[in-house]
Amino acid sequence: MTEQTRIVREVKLLGYNSGKLKAEHFAVVETAGAEPGPGQVLxxxxxxxxxISTRLMAEAGTEDVKGIPFPPLNPGDTLADGAIGEVVRAGPGAGLSVGSxxxxxxxxxxxxxxxxxxxxxxxxxVVDPAAWLGHGWTAYAALVKAIQVRPGDTAFVTSGAGAIGSMAGQIARLLGATRVIGTTSNQEKARWMQAELGYDAVVTRDGGSVRxxxxxxxxxxxxxxxxxxxxEQLAAALEIARHGARCVLLGAVSAELNPHNATLKALVELDTFQLILRGVTMRGFSADEEAPEMFDAWIRQLADWQREGGIRTTHTMVKGLDQAPLALQEACxxxxxxxxxxxLE
Structure with a gap:
């Protein structure tokens, strides 16, 4: 097959959907490959x-939401997310060599x-895809720049088995927290979090009242x-927050993965007077927007922690483009x- 006749396989959104996201909402299609132009690489x-943010991206009406941190998907669009690959062609002025x-x-x-x-x-x-494509740097930036972990802190991480939470608990410990608590959906994940990620305790959705x-x-x-x-998880944590507690908001899975209708409205009732009396601080944070410069610092810090055996870049690996829609369904x-x-093969 020549470069000019290369066939590209990509995953496209078939149409808007409500309710649970399923693999059948997407299709792997073949298209004619393009050549890189000036300043581009293949x-x-x-x-x-x-x-899992793809669930919200694929919801009708998302394009009308102001301030959305990722581009909405229209029917027929190809999905996009972070990737690692090898340059096989470079256009004029690209500044990258073939093989990079x-x-x-x-x-x-x-x-x-x-x-x-x-x-x-x-x-x-040697490339560790989980280090580069993972959300460890999001957790690192949040715990170093957005708020600070202090020696002796008790840290609480919601969705502790997820892409960010699986790193945030470990990072909090390495930054000085002496007790790390997380949340997840069930006991099987809770046992994994304690055995593999070092959580001291885990609260589960199937274990009764979160509070x-x-x-x-x-x-x-x-x-x-x-x-x-x-x-409920955020509200419960803030109810028992100590004086001077720090809270950073990185997502709202309860809204994004709402089984009836994905939304950007994550409603919660808080006693703000108590937060004032206890001097609790809260802030929303986007590492991509507020701390892009910390990515390189994270890669260096991760390498140091890995040499010391202090952190694990846990991940689930799926083989083949055809299995990607199912992986998205199962992740959501x-x-x-x-x-x-x-x-990719």
């Missing part, structure tokens, strides 16, 4: 990330024509809250742990 993808390994935002396809300015060179003999469980495992209160869920249903990656 990349053969090796891995790409599967993000790069990270870029156009996953969900086997070949991608990418503006060179959107590529980050990975200058390493009662959290009060039991954190009788002296909480100093740091890293929230990806919102709703909460059946997969940690970062979800697709490895």
């Amino acid at each position: 990349v053969r993808n090796r891995w790409f990330r599967v993000s 390994v790069v990270m870029h935002p156009l996953g969900w396809r086997d070949y991608a024509v990418v503006p060179a300015e959107q590529c980050r060179l990975i200058d390493s003999p 009662e469980q959290l009060a039991k495992v954190a009788p002296d209160g909480i100093d740091v809250i890293v929230d990806m869920v919102g709703g 249903a909460g059946h997969l742990k940690s970062l979800v990656l697709v490895e």
Whole structure:
């Protein structure tokens, strides 16, 4: 097959849907490959990330929401997410050599024509896709720049088995927290979080009242809250927050994965007077928008922690582009742990 007749396989959204996201809402299609123009490179993808935010992106009306942190999907659009691949062709002025390994935002396809300015060179003999495509840097930036973990803190991480939470709990410990508590959906995930990620205690949705469980495992209160869920879990944590507690909001899974209608409205009732009396601070944070410069610092810090054996980049690996829609379905249903990656053949 010549370069001019290369067939590209990519995953497209078939149409808007409501309710639970399913693999049948997407299709793997073949299209004629394009050649890179000036300032562009053709990349053969090796891995790409599967993000549950795709559930919200594929909801009708998302394009009308102001401030949405990712582009909405229209029927017929090709999905996109972080990817790592090898440059196989370079257009004039691209500044990247054939054979270079790069990270870029156009996953969900086997070949991608990418503006060179959107590529980050990975200058390493061995590539750990979970380190580069994972959300550890989001958690790191949140715990270093948005709020600060102090020695002796009790940290609470919602969705602790997810892509961010699986790293946030470990990072909080490495930054000085002496007790780390998380939440997840069921006991099987809770046992995994304690065995593999070092959580001291885990509150589960299938274990009864979140408030009662959290009060039991954190009788002296909480100093740091890293929230990806919102709703009841956020409210319960803030009720027992200690004086001077710090809370960073990184997501709202309770809204994004609403089984009836994905939404950006994550409603929760809080006693703000008590937050004032206890000097609790809360802030929303986007690492992409507010701390892009911390990505390189994260890669260096991760390498140090890995050499010391202090952290694990846990992930679920799925083989083949054809399996990607099912992986997305299972991730949104909460059946997969940690970062979800697709490895292309």
